[in-house]
Amino acid sequence: xxTNKPTVLTLQLERFRYSGSTNNTLNAMNLALSEGSLTVxxxxxxxxxxxxxxxxxxxxxxxxxxxxxATLQLxxxxxxxxxxxxxxIDPVGWARAVGMLPQDARHYLSGVRETVAEELALGMENAGxxxxxxxxxxxxxxxxxxxxxxxARDPGTLSGGQERLxxxxxxxxxxxxxxxxxxxxxxLDTQAARTVVELLGRLRASGTALVLLTRALDSLxxxxxxxxxxxxxxxxxxxxxxxxxxxxxxxxxxxxxxxxPELLLDFADVxxxxxxxxxxxxxxxxxxxxxxxxxxxxxxxxxxxTTVLKAAAGLLAPSSGRIxxxxxxxxxxxxxLQNPADQLFExxxxxxxxxxxxxxxxxxxxxxxxxxxxxxxxxxxxxxxxLPASVRRLxxxxTVLVHExxxxxxxxxxxxxxxxxxxxxxxxxxxVVDRGGAVLLTTHDEAFLAACAHRVHRMRPALRASQPTIAxxxxxxxx
Amino acid sequence: MSPNLTLPDIAPGHLLRRRLMAAAAVVLLAGxxxxxxxxxxxxxxxGLGASVALATFAAYLISALLLLAAVLPELPVxxxxxxxxxxxxxxxxxxxxxxxxxxxxxxxxxxxxxxxxAGRRAGAATGVLGTLIWSLFNPTVLPxxxxxxxxxxxxxxAARFGALRRPYLAPVAGLVTGVLVGxxxxxxxxxxxxxxxxxxxxxxxxxxxxxxxxxxxxVTKQALISDPGDKAIVFLLAxxxxxxxxxxxxxxxxxxxxxxxxxxxxxx
Amino acid sequence: xxxxxxxxxxxxxxxxxxxxxxxTAASRWWLSSAVLLLCLGTAVWARRxxxxxxxxxxxxxxxxxxxxxxxGLTDATxxxxxxxxxxxRITEQGLVxxxxxxxxxxVLVIAGLLCTVLIQRHDLVAAxxxxxxxxxxxxxxAATLFLLxxxxxxxxxxxxxxxxxxxRVGRGPxxxxxxxxxxxxxxxxxxxxxxxxxxxxxxxxxxPATGQHTRLRSVPDSANQRRLRILCLCAVVLGPLAVLxxxxxxxx
Numbered sequence: 001x002x003t004n005k006p007t008v009l010t011l012q013l014e015r016f017r018y019s020g021s022t023n024n025t026l027n028a029m030n031l032a033l034s035e036g037s038l039t040v041x042x043x044x045x046x047x048x049x050x051x052x053x054x055x056x057x058x059x060x061x062x063x064x065x066x067x068x069x070a071t072l073q074l075x076x077x078x079x080x081x082x083x084x085x086x087x088x089i090d091p092v093g094w095a096r097a098v099g100m101l102p103q104d105a106r107h108y109l110s111g112v113r114e115t116v117a118e119e120l121a122l123g124m125e126n127a128g129x130x131x132x133x134x135x136x137x138x139x140x141x142x143x144x145x146x147x148x149x150x151x152a153r154d155p156g157t158l159s160g161g162q163e164r165l166x167x168x169x170x171x172x173x174x175x176x177x178x179x180x181x182x183x184x185x186x187x188l189d190t191q192a193a194r195t196v197v198e199l200l201g202r203l204r205a206s207g208t209a210l211v212l213l214t215r216a217l218d219s220l221x222x223x224x225x226x227x228x229x230x231x232x233x234x235x236x237x238x239x240x241x242x243x244x245x246x247x248x249x250x251x252x253x254x255x256x257x258x259x260x261p262e263l264l265l266d267f268a269d270v271x272x273x274x275x276x277x278x279x280x281x282x283x284x285x286x287x288x289x290x291x292x293x294x295x296x297x298x299x300x301x302x303x304x305x306t307t308v309l310k311a312a313a314g315l316l317a318p319s320s321g322r323i324x325x326x327x328x329x330x331x332x333x334x335x336x337l338q339n340p341a342d343q344l345f346e347x348x349x350x351x352x353x354x355x356x357x358x359x360x361x362x363x364x365x366x367x368x369x370x371x372x373x374x375x376x377x378x379x380x381x382x383x384x385x386x387l388p389a390s391v392r393r394l395x396x397x398x399t400v401l402v403h404e405x406x407x408x409x410x411x412x413x414x415x416x417x418x419x420x421x422x423x424x425x426x427x428x429x430x431x432v433v434d435r436g437g438a439v440l441l442t443t444h445d446e447a448f449l450a451a452c453a454h455r456v457h458r459m460r461p462a463l464r465a466s467q468p469t470i471a472x473x474x475x476x477x478x479x
Numbered sequence: 480m481s482p483n484l485t486l487p488d489i490a491p492g493h494l495l496r497r498r499l500m501a502a503a504a505v506v507l508l509a510g511x512x513x514x515x516x517x518x519x520x521x522x523x524x525x526g527l528g529a530s531v532a533l534a535t536f537a538a539y540l541i542s543a544l545l546l547l548a549a550v551l552p553e554l555p556v557x558x559x560x561x562x563x564x565x566x567x568x569x570x571x572x573x574x575x576x577x578x579x580x581x582x583x584x585x586x587x588x589x590x591x592x593x594x595x596x597a598g599r600r601a602g603a604a605t606g607v608l609g610t611l612i613w614s615l616f617n618p619t620v621l622p623x624x625x626x627x628x629x630x631x632x633x634x635x636x637a638a639r640f641g642a643l644r645r646p647y648l649a650p651v652a653g654l655v656t657g658v659l660v661g662x663x664x665x666x667x668x669x670x671x672x673x674x675x676x677x678x679x680x681x682x683x684x685x686x687x688x689x690x691x692x693x694x695x696x697x698v699t700k701q702a703l704i705s706d707p708g709d710k711a712i713v714f715l716l717a718x719x720x721x722x723x724x725x726x727x728x729x730x731x732x733x734x735x736x737x738x739x740x741x742x743x744x745x746x747x
Numbered sequence: 748x749x750x751x752x753x754x755x756x757x758x759x760x761x762x763x764x765x766x767x768x769x770x771t772a773a774s775r776w777w778l779s780s781a782v783l784l785l786c787l788g789t790a791v792w793a794r795r796x797x798x799x800x801x802x803x804x805x806x807x808x809x810x811x812x813x814x815x816x817x818x819g820l821t822d823a824t825x826x827x828x829x830x831x832x833x834x835x836r837i838t839e840q841g842l843v844x845x846x847x848x849x850x851x852x853x854v855l856v857i858a859g860l861l862c863t864v865l866i867q868r869h870d871l872v873a874a875x876x877x878x879x880x881x882x883x884x885x886x887x888x889a890a891t892l893f894l895l896x897x898x899x900x901x902x903x904x905x906x907x908x909x910x911x912x913x914x915r916v917g918r919g920p921x922x923x924x925x926x927x928x929x930x931x932x933x934x935x936x937x938x939x940x941x942x943x944x945x946x947x948x949x950x951x952x953x954x955p956a957t958g959q960h961t962r963l964r965s966v967p968d969s970a971n972q973r974r975l976r977i978l979c980l981c982a983v984v985l986g987p988l989a990v991l992x993x994x995x996x997x998x999x
Contacts, residue, residue, distance in 0.1 A: 019730050058484070059947040062731060077484055091556075093483040095951035107944045110952075112889035114869040114964070121963035126882075126953030134963050156893075170952075315907050335911050341940075342901075342908040345933040347723055356912060383725040385940060399912060523818075523844055526994025529774045532851070533987050551881045556954065559883055560946035563890035564938045567898045572931055585927075592935070608884075612891050617806050618859025619852065673848035674814035676806075681813025689821040689834035697817075712924075719928060720935045731943060 005034040008177040008209050009056070009074040009098065014082070016051060019065025025051050027233040033178060033209040040212045040221045043230030044418040046388025049213040050103070052230065053180040056211060058094030061086075074098065074178070092127075099171035103182040105163040108170070109155055116158075117151040120170050137173065145169050145199055161192025168199055172208075179203065180211045185218055187415055189300075189444055193219070215418045263325050264407050264438045265289035265312055265333070270321035272307050280319070281307045287457055289325070289407060294429055294439040296449050299459035305442035308459070309335055309409045312440065327406040327438070334405030338412045340396035341385075349387075350380040353398045363402045370401045373431070374424050390421040401428065408432050410441035414448040426452060497549040504545035508625050508663075511538035515666045519693060523673050532671045536622045539667055543624030547607040550600045557731065558597040565589030566609045584709050586613075587630050591653075591717040594634025595643060598734040602631025622671055626664035630656060634714065638734075643718050644742030653714030654707045661702030669698040680705060749794045749864075753967040756862075756871045757878070761979035763858045765986060770854050772987035779850040786857045795864040802860050803853075810856075811849045818845040868892050873964045882956040886949075898938060905933045 009032070016026040025048045033039055043049040054060040061068045061081065069082030075097040081087055102108055113119040117138055124134045142148040147169055150162060158166060164184060171179060184200070185193045197220055204210055212220055221227060228235040265288070272282040282304035289295055297305045310316045311323060313335040327333050337343055346352035353371065357363045371377045374394045379387060384395050393416050400408065413425055429439050429452050443449050449456065515535065522528040554562075566589055573586035590609055594602025606627030614621045637643075637652035668675055673694070675681050680701055687697035721729060721741070729735050752759070770782050790799040821834060822841025830837040868889075876885035909929060 018727060019736075020726050054947070057951070059951070062947075063733060063736070065730060065736060075484060079484055088486040090483050090486045091947070091950035092953045093485075095953075097484065100948070100951070102944065102948065104944070107941070108948045110886075110890075110949065110954075112872070112886065112893050118963050122954075123952040125876075125961050125963060126956040128956065128959035128961050131961055131963060131965065134961070138963075310907070313911055315910065337904075337908055337911070339904075341937045342904050342933060343912060345723075345909075345929060345936070385725040385936060386727055523848060525774070526991050529772050530987070530991045530995070533768065533771055533991075548881065551883050554883065556950045557943065557946045559887065559955065560890075560942040560949060561939065562887055563894050564898075564935075564942045566887075566891040567894040568931075568935060568938065570895060571898045571902055571934070572927075588931070608887055608891075612888060614859065615863045616802065616860075618855050619806060619810065621859075672810065672814070672852055673844070674810065674817045676813065677809045678812035678816065681809075681816040684813070685816040685821040686834070688817060689836070694817070716924075716928065716931065720931060723932050723936065724939065725936075728939060728943060 005036060007032050007034050009033045009072070011056065012071045013055070014069035015067070016048075016055060016060070016070070017067040018051075019063065019067075024233055026055075029235040031056075031228075031235070033211065034225070035177065035209055036204050036207045037225045038204060038210045038212065038220075038223055040214060040217070040224040040227045041230055041235070042214055042217060042221075042227065044388075044420060045215060045390030045416070046418075047230045048233055049230050050182055053100060053182055053211065053213050056178070057098045057100035057180050058089045058091065059100065095123075095176065096174050097176055098178040098180060099174065099176040100180045101164070101167055101171060101182060101184060103186065105160075105167040108167040109163060111155065113155060115151065116153050116155055116166050119155045119166060120151075120173060123170065123173065141169060141173055145172065145202060147199075159192065161188045161196060164188070164196055165199055168196070168203070172203055175206075176208070178209045178211065180213065182213045183215065184212065185220060186215075187412075187444070261290040261292050262436075263288060264291055264327040265325040265440065266323070266328075267308075267312075268322045268324070270311065270318045270323060272304065272311050272316060273319045274307075274316070282311075282459070285321070289438045289440055291406075291436045291438055292433055293454045294433055294441070294452050296453035296456045297440065297442045297459055298444075298449065298456055303459040305459055306338065306411050309411050309440065309442065312407070312409055325407075330406065332404075332406030333409060334400040334403055334407070335409040336397050336400050336411060336413060338415070340393050340416075343396045343399060344384045344392070347383060348381050349376060349384055349395050349398075352384055352395060353402055355399070357402065363404075366402050366404065370398050373428065374398050374401075375420070388418075389416045390418045393417055394421055394424060397425070397428065405432075406437050408437060408439045410439065412442055412444065414443060414445045422448070493552075497553065500545045500549035504542040504549065507538055507545070508542040511535060511542075512663065512666060515670065516695070519695060520670065523670070523694075528670075535666055535670050539622040539625045543607045543610070543628055546625075546628050547604055547611075550604040554597075554601055554604065555733070558593070558601045561593055561597060562601070562605050562608060565593045565605050566612055568592070569609050570613065585713055585716075587627065587710070588713050588717055590627060590631045591634040591713050592720060594631045594636075595638040595717055595721050595740065596729070596732045596735060597635070598639065599632045599635025601734075602633075602635040603628040604631070606631035619672065619676065622667045623664055626660045626667075629660050629663055630710070633659065634717070635734075637714070638740045639738045641740075641742070642714075643721060643740050646715075646718060646722075649718035650711040650715040653711035656714070657707030657710035658703060660710065661706035662699060665695060665699040665702050668702070669695045675701065750792065751867060752793075752865060755966055755968040755972050755976075756866045756874045758968075758972045758976055758979075759862050759865055761976045761983075763862050765979040765982040767855055767858050768983045769986040769990065771851055772990040774847060774851070776847065776850060779854050782854050783850075783857055786861045790861060790864060793865055799857065799860055799864050802863070803857050806856050807849075807853055810852050814845045814848045814852070818842075818848065869964065870966050873962050874966045876960065876962050877966065882954075882960050886954060894938075898934065901937065902930065902934055905930065908933075 011029070011031040013026060013029050015024045015028070017024045031039070041049050041052065051060065055068065055070065060066060064086050067082070071081070072079045079087060109119055110122055113122065120138050120141070121134045124137065129137075138151070142151055147165060150158070150166060155163075155166065181200070184196055188196065200210060200220065212224070214221065217227070229238065267285045267287040270282065270285040271280050272285070273280045285308065287308075297308060299305055307316065311318060312328075313333050314328070344352055346355055353367055354364065368377070371380070374397060376391070376394060376398060379391065379395070384392055387395065397413075408429070414422060417425060432439055441452070511534070515531070520527060520531045568589035569586050572588050573584065587606070590602060590605045593605040606629070607624045610620050610624035610627045633652070633656040637649070637656070642648045642652040675684060675698070683701045683704060684697045687700050688694065692700065729741065735741060766782055770779055787796060787799070790796040818841045820837055822836055822838045822844070824840070827839040828836065829839060872885050872889040875888055876882070
């Protein structure tokens with residue numbers, strides 16, 4: 001890519017290997033960023049793009065165990081990693097040159113301040129900037145990025161999109177010439193994604209070079225100066241087509257064949273509320289799920305989609321109405337929660353999937369085939385926490401599938417899945433539907449919705465008796 | 480002005496001053512304990528008793544604060560982000576035990592975990608901090624800060640000398656820790672509060688008293704009955720938790736790498 | 748809505764420390780009772796009385812029980828015996844000792860908890876940050892206080908997830924230990940992973956501060972309050988000395 005703008009960062013990387021790992025996560029690659037440019041790095045979950053981002057942002061290598069051989073030029077200096085001597089990175093100085101927005105913006109935010117303004121000021125506070133000057137710089141920043149409406153908010157009550165806006169603003173405060181963004185649009189609805197894109201546009205206009213790490217080419221990537229595909233630890237100019245064998249049959253295209261399918265799950269005028277919380281989350285729900293169908297629940301955040309799934313799985317008793325159906329009676333309901341970490345607690349994938357199963361039961365014999373279906377056979381002895389996010393999600397799905405539930409409940413299943421993971425998921429949904437089971441899922445992802453759902457049930461937020469309280473802020477944690 | 484991207488090789492520090500503070504804390508603590516054991520003051524609520532109570536309270540609290548001030552500036556950021564997690568775990572898991580009515584405290588699990596992962600200084604600091612924060616909800620724990628520091632310190636020492644390399648060594652280290660901590664904390668219970676924090680432990684002390692023991696003797700014996708078992712379980716549980724950590728995470732702690740805390744388990 | 752004071756948190760802490768130290772030194776039932784009433788009155792004014800009494804009772808009831816058992820029921824030295832049966836020996840002196848110890852503990856607990864219900868945690872954190880304490884202390888305090896509800900929430904979610912997985916455990920001590928391990932492993936794993944993920948970003952934002960640090964938030968303070976704090980700190984040391992010194996002369 002030829003530009004006449006000055007180059008702000010170059011990276012010549014020989015290799016990177018994590019401490020205790022037996023193979024390199026990254027191999028030979030070169031990267032040059034010019035002022036105000038947008039560079040998109042596309043890679044599957046686990047391809048090493050977060051590792052690359054962390055190297056650019058000076059967060060790797062963490063200690064002498066991590067092996068990095070690379071030369072970086074930025075801020076008029078040349079840093080040589082490897083070759084005998086260890087480089088001790090000054091995290092504050094480096095952050096002034098390269099800022100990093102992690103995939104979960106809450107990892108960036110300290111979470112200990114009462115207002116967004118105080119959260120923004122954290123870096124300046126640690127640098128000892130006088131109070132008056134902090135107020136001025138925050139006011140100026142909020143003005144420039146049009147975020148004034150957020151300054152007095154409690155950071156704990158922000159939505160996912162707003163959290164990213166605040167983290168980006170805190171990063172922009174130091175005006176680093178380079179910003180690395182890890183999946184800045186993942187999990188955001190259209191509205192929230194637009195505000196983030198607008199903010200990134202303003203930052204680019206002021207000369208910040210952006211590096212976008214992403215699983216898929218999204219709306220942001222359209223304006224990119226350079227697009228690189230990260231595969232096998234190296235950067236490539238062209239994308240590789242997914243192997244045809246993984247191309248799944250979209251379940252939605254399967255016609256409903258059975259004449260009078262069995263009623264598996266039946267919500268009759270159901271109202272749901274959390275214990276100790278006066279507000280009704282869901283009221284008057286009428287929903288029937290029959291064998292062989294895949295139903296999607298959609299609706300804005302807070303409309304109670306997750307709550308419905310929890311009630312179907314028996315975690316929450318309805319405050320009025322009745323939840324019935326063949327699957328409820330036979331306890332054949334399996335739920336995949338949104339955050340896989342909550343469902344995983346064993347040392348290896350194998351022990352995880354086999355957890356709590358009777359030693360000679362039918363479930364144990366099912367393990368190999370479930371793992372094969374999800375492409376997890378090679379990870380049998382790996383710690384679930386050392387797997388890429390997408391694979392970890394599939395492990396959580398495997399723990400549900402070994403019980404062969406009649407109704408499979410999935411909470412935002414496509415989130416955190418890369419193309420391979422998504423293909424596996426669609427295969428699983430098809431298999432459940434084909435064997436006469438049913439799937440009920442929630443999603444924000446329009447493309448995924450179109451591919452898998454036979455029909456859509458839209459939910460509206462229930463009328464609230466009172467304003468959201470701190471207890472409600474807690475419930476937000478379910479997402 | 481271009482920012483500094485790398486750090487100088489040696490970070491400047493006030494090492495001597497910190498060592499002196501830590502030494503002063505240990506001397507103050509040991510001195511108070513030895514004085515109390517040797518003099519065995521009898522009055523609890525007269526002028527002398529009140530003096531002993533205040534002096535014990537102050538000495539135990541001040542030595543804990545000195546230790547904290549000596550250790551805190553030395554801790555790296557990775558340890559500092561670990562400590563709040565440990566403190567919150569102390570409280571959350573302490574509540575779990577409370578809710579099943581088993582006479583154990585388990586309120587030092589997080590402290591032991593920090594000792595195992597980040598070493599004895601970090602463990603001691605966690606103990607003191609945990610007590611300070613817990614005192615916001617229960618002011619009576621304040622003078623027990625020194626005991627909590629000792630738990631973290633001993634957990635770190637045990638890990639350093641290989642208590643985690645075999646699963647059965649951890650509870651043994653816990654037993655020893657329980658004995659030492661029980662003995663150190665007994666004067667606070669005896670002379671500041673004249674009793675224990677619960678009815679069950681109080682009954683045990685009363686039984687020893689009726690058999691003719693002094694108050695300090697009875698409280699010490701009670702502590703020797705309940706503390707070692709509690710600490711053995713806490714050490715065992717903390718060891719199991721450390722084993723359950725993914726290798727990349729446990730290897731990110733310099734202490735674990737340097738002293739080969741996990742033995743062969745690290746090579747996984 | 749609870750009322751709040753526009754007072755520096757350290758002023759409240761210093762006042763309470765002075766009051767507790769002097770009351771403990773004086774060891775007079777009427778002074779201790781007056782202090783307790785004053786604390787309760789303040790809590791009523793701040794509309795936090797229920798919380799104060801609830802928190803206080805949870806600590807004091809078992810402590811009182813323990814003191815009563817140890818001193819009230821098995822006193823060995825008291826002369827005026829009220830009841831003696833087997834190991835039990837109830838004396839007037841023993842009951843008085845138990846009562847006085849109970850009052851001493853009550854003053855510490857109620858006055859200490861009064862600080863907790865009066866002080867706003869954000870102000871306390873800011874005050875610690877702006878004081879001469881090591882810069883790490885404020886963050887650790889804040890992070891723990893704000894992590895607590897989050898971890899409790901996570902523990903509930905993990906409990907639900909395990910119910911879904913059909914995590915069955917037996918009864919008795921083994922079942923209890925299994926349940927504890929099942930609860931704590933995912934909690935600790937996720938919390939530690941989270942802490943590790945955060946630490947790099949905190950370091951990038953200059954934490955912990957190496958030199959001078961400031962706070963955007965201003966904590967209510969005044970010259971009078973500063974004077975009062977110094978006065979209270981002197982009282983913490985000199986008050987008990989003044990009250991107790993005479994008794995030492997008698998002792999020697």
